[in-house]
Amino acid sequence: MFQPGSRYYDVETATLTVTEADGTQRVIAYKRRRFIPPVKSFSTVVEHTVTQGERLDNITAAYLDDPTDFWRICDANLVLHPAELEQIGLTIRIAVPGL
DSSP: OOOTTSTTTTSOEEEEEEEOTTSOEEEEEEEOOOOOOOGGGEEEEEEEEOOTTOOHHHHHHHHHSOGGGHHHHHHHTTOSSGGGGGOTTOEEEEEEETO
């Protein structure tokens, strides 16, 4: 359902069987809720101060080699909306889980 690099890849897939008005049944597959790991489970690699014109995908590419892994930086900074980490002068943690 999700690519191996996705934040949802390891989240359990569940199913729900619903009965339609005509009596037929339909199975709905969905991902369970994803919880952000506790901050203490991350190891900070470096702290980065955002400068004029920087975007989170470029910052992520520079440190993690994959711009689509921006969600890892969001998790390490307890942020749900990536744009929150693009404020000039903000120092963000570049961290990886469990090191």
